[in-house]
Amino acid sequence: MEKSKMLDRANSLLKEVFGYDEFRPLQAKIIDNVLRKNDTLVIMPTGSGKSLCYQIPALIFDGLTVVVSPLISLMKDQVEQLAALEVPAVYLNSSLSSDAYQHNFELVRQGNVRLLYVAPETLLTTRLHSLLASQTISCFTIDEAHCISEWGHDFRPEYRQLMDVRARYPDAVCMALTATATPRVQADIKSSLGFGASNEFLASFNRENLFLRVVEKSAGLQQTVEFLREFPEKSGIIYCFSRRQVEDLSDFLGSEGFSVRPYHAGMSDVERQRNQEAFIRDDVQIIVATVAFGMGINKPNVRFVVHFDLPKNIEGYYQQIGRAGRDGLRAECLLLFGYGDTAKIRFFIDQKQGQEQQVANTQLSAMVRFAESYLCRRQPLLSYFGEAYSRKNCGMCDNCLAGERKLEDITVPAQMFLSCVKRTRELFGANHVIDVLRGSESQRIFKFDHQHLSTYGIGKDYSKKQWLHLSRQFVQADLLVQDSQHGSLKLTEKAYDALHGKDTVMGAVAAAEPQLQIRDEDVPEYDTDLFNRLRKRRKMLADEEQVAPYVIFPDKSLVEMAIYFPHTKEHLLLMHGVGAAKLERYGAKFISDILGHCRLKNIEDRSYLKRGAPQQATRQGARTLSGGKRKFARIAEAFNAGKSLAQLCTEFGVQQRTVVSNLWRFVNEGGSLATDRLAALETSVNLPPHQKDAVATAFQRLGRNALKPVYQACDEVIDYDVLAVLRLVHDTNKSSKETR
Numbered sequence: 001m002e003k004s005k006m007l008d009r010a011n012s013l014l015k016e017v018f019g020y021d022e023f024r025p026l027q028a029k030i031i032d033n034v035l036r037k038n039d040t041l042v043i044m045p046t047g048s049g050k051s052l053c054y055q056i057p058a059l060i061f062d063g064l065t066v067v068v069s070p071l072i073s074l075m076k077d078q079v080e081q082l083a084a085l086e087v088p089a090v091y092l093n094s095s096l097s098s099d100a101y102q103h104n105f106e107l108v109r110q111g112n113v114r115l116l117y118v119a120p121e122t123l124l125t126t127r128l129h130s131l132l133a134s135q136t137i138s139c140f141t142i143d144e145a146h147c148i149s150e151w152g153h154d155f156r157p158e159y160r161q162l163m164d165v166r167a168r169y170p171d172a173v174c175m176a177l178t179a180t181a182t183p184r185v186q187a188d189i190k191s192s193l194g195f196g197a198s199n200e201f202l203a204s205f206n207r208e209n210l211f212l213r214v215v216e217k218s219a220g221l222q223q224t225v226e227f228l229r230e231f232p233e234k235s236g237i238i239y240c241f242s243r244r245q246v247e248d249l250s251d252f253l254g255s256e257g258f259s260v261r262p263y264h265a266g267m268s269d270v271e272r273q274r275n276q277e278a279f280i281r282d283d284v285q286i287i288v289a290t291v292a293f294g295m296g297i298n299k300p301n302v303r304f305v306v307h308f309d310l311p312k313n314i315e316g317y318y319q320q321i322g323r324a325g326r327d328g329l330r331a332e333c334l335l336l337f338g339y340g341d342t343a344k345i346r347f348f349i350d351q352k353q354g355q356e357q358q359v360a361n362t363q364l365s366a367m368v369r370f371a372e373s374y375l376c377r378r379q380p381l382l383s384y385f386g387e388a389y390s391r392k393n394c395g396m397c398d399n400c401l402a403g404e405r406k407l408e409d410i411t412v413p414a415q416m417f418l419s420c421v422k423r424t425r426e427l428f429g430a431n432h433v434i435d436v437l438r439g440s441e442s443q444r445i446f447k448f449d450h451q452h453l454s455t456y457g458i459g460k461d462y463s464k465k466q467w468l469h470l471s472r473q474f475v476q477a478d479l480l481v482q483d484s485q486h487g488s489l490k491l492t493e494k495a496y497d498a499l500h501g502k503d504t505v506m507g508a509v510a511a512a513e514p515q516l517q518i519r520d521e522d523v524p525e526y527d528t529d530l531f532n533r534l535r536k537r538r539k540m541l542a543d544e545e546q547v548a549p550y551v552i553f554p555d556k557s558l559v560e561m562a563i564y565f566p567h568t569k570e571h572l573l574l575m576h577g578v579g580a581a582k583l584e585r586y587g588a589k590f591i592s593d594i595l596g597h598c599r600l601k602n603i604e605d606r607s608y609l610k611r612g613a614p615q616q617a618t619r620q621g622a623r624t625l626s627g628g629k630r631k632f633a634r635i636a637e638a639f640n641a642g643k644s645l646a647q648l649c650t651e652f653g654v655q656q657r658t659v660v661s662n663l664w665r666f667v668n669e670g671g672s673l674a675t676d677r678l679a680a681l682e683t684s685v686n687l688p689p690h691q692k693d694a695v696a697t698a699f700q701r702l703g704r705n706a707l708k709p710v711y712q713a714c715d716e717v718i719d720y721d722v723l724a725v726l727r728l729v730h731d732t733n734k735s736s737k738e739t740r
């Protein structure tokens with residue numbers, strides 16, 4: 001296939017097979033690059049749609065695509081999702097029984113498979129070596145490519161040997177994918193695989209659909225319950241610092257009536273597996289877990305992630321919140337920030353040594369700075385990953401929504417605090433400094449003889465809580481830095497300007513009350529009754545097939561059905577995530593639910609509101625995957641070669657409108673027609689503008705599959721041949737615009 005045609009083909013596969021309307025940022029570019037057989041490194045955050053970048057080429061290439069993946073649960077998940085789309089894919093790894101292994105092995109050997117998922121250690125066996133040697137390998141994909149790097153958190157020695165395997169198939173294009181943002185790991189992947197910089201695709205790590213919120217932890221349990229009540233029947237994860245905390249919180253929430261299970265490394269494998277599975281299958285709503293949970297979870301509809309305790313570092317925090325909202329719909333991330341938590345983490349850090357301890361301390365300080373910041377949450381988060389975030393207001397974090405804080409002059413308390421830090425010789429943390437200021441009579445004060453300092457007892461006007469809040473603002477304002485090892489506060493140069501009255505310090509004396517209200521303004525209006533009905537249907541089907549509900553349809557598909565109420569299969573096809581295979585398998589059942597609901601409530605089909613989607617029924621779509629030149633393709637080829645419509649009519653023994661409809665079909669299947677020939681066809685149409693407009697509106701309203709309704713809508717005065725040409729011209733222009 002020609003290059004441009006391959007990309008057209010990619011476009012039509014996107015809707016036909018996957019049911020998506022358009023590529024996400026970078027996907028089209030990456031796919032184009034891979035189709036050109038350039039080795040490609042893809043660095044995109046979780047949930048951005050990396051899989052599609054190799055799955056679509058796999059459907060276009062002649063040979064097999066081998067996908068190396070370290071996570072058995074992910075392999076299974078991917079293969080199940082592909083099976084629901086009727087894309088032939090299998091996996092080979094140690095979890096399979098020998099019969100199942102043999103079965104999959106045979107499928108690959110007979111060339112009946114487009115994608116083979118394989119564990120790295122399996123790939124290195126001689127058995128697999130000989131299997132692959134018998135096949136044409138078109139693409140060699142390395143998923144979770146950071147496992148190749150010893151600098152990553154997940155190093156796998158077998159990954160080091162992948163290059164030798166790859167070298168045996170010089171004709172296969174190689175793709176490496178990862179969601180790891182650290183430049184060091186990225187560099188390591190590139191050098192290990194010998195990739196040039198030009199074939200690297202780096203997406204922004206900003207996850208726009210995640211709402212980020214930090215709330216001071218005052219009554220953690222109560223705050224958590226309050227938060228959860230905002231998410232009836234939604235899935236979410238709550239991360240805790242310790243196993244003990246996981247058990248306690250999970251018990252507590254269970255007793256409050258929430259559907260919840262625990263997960264931590266201290267539980268048996270079986271139990272952990274069971275709880276994870278229940279979560280994925282929507283049998284259980286909430287998982288309370290340590291950071292052990294989440295690797296290999298592909299669940300797209302996680303609607304919230306709560307950090308009950310402070311994460312140890314920003315990278316971990318980012319990874320954990322990244323498990324929310326993979327489907328692109330809004331998800332809430334709540335961090336409950338208690339100052340006691342910092343101490344807990346410091347306790348563990350203190351047991352480390354040397355450089356490791358220093359690194360951990362630096363990371364914790366960055367995390368605390370993030371939590372205390374009054375700036376847009378996205379700024380510190382993204383700058384940690386070396387990405388500049390230039391937008392002033394992200395609209396999706398607590399600080400941006402809070403607007404301007406009311407600031408007051410806090411120079412006087414600042415001077416008190418700073419001079420007290422100086423008098424105690426910059427050796428103490430905030431708590432001790434505050435004790436001095438407030439004239440505490442504790443042992444510790446007397447031990448250091450601090451009751452004689454001139455700053456002793458001068459700050460009694462403010463409560464301990466107010467002082468703590470103030471001190472955090474002094475750190476934020478760069479007046480103080482905290483020693484990463486001992487937690488003691490030290491003055492900066494800026495502090496001296498404030499002390500000498502050269503600078504005014506602005507801030508707030510009282511801490512704002514913790515805000516927990518969830519404002520859900522931007523969720524599209526949808527019929528929740530219908531949504532719930534469809535959800536039940538989905539769950540039933542999923543249980544029958546023993547897969548996760550999202551394998552049947554993601555939430556977004558059901559949301560769209562509950563917005564547009566498609567009454568026919570043809571219109572159902574317009575919905576997100578509905579491609580040919582799923583339409584065939586599940587279409588009738590969902591339509592019948594929608595019709596039942598709409599009849600009862602007297603709701604009409606509103607699919608026409610969803611414009612811009614390719615409107616043809618593609619039940620044949622999946623079948624065309626197997627290739628073979630069809631009649632419409634032969635007609636198109638002859639047309640491109642310069643034959644006139646009249647010639648084609650005689651050659652293929654059909655009417656003119658059928659010739660044109662076949663060309664239209666060809667375009668919709670991803671083919672392209674010679675532009676000069678099309679232009680000639682367009683100028684042959686001789687219609688006044690108002691009639692052209694009427695035709696365009698009618699197509700928009702009635703869909704493009706059949707000409708008859710449009711013919712009737714236009715008062716039966718416009719010839720079918722003309723209608724067929726207008727439909728073709730319109731859709732060709734549209735698809736060429738999309739691919740640009």
Ligand code: ADP
Pocket residue numbers: 020021022023024027044045046047048049050051052298300326327554
């Ligand atoms: P990643 O591997 O980058 O974490 P996935 O490949 O699992 O992300 O994709 C995340 C979700 O986004 C999946 O549910 C996937 O089907 C969906 N998705 C991918 N590409 C698109 C697209 N172009 N349009 C709509 N949804 C998409």
Ligand code: ZN
Pocket residue numbers: 375376377378393394395396397398399400
């Ligand atoms: Zn923001």
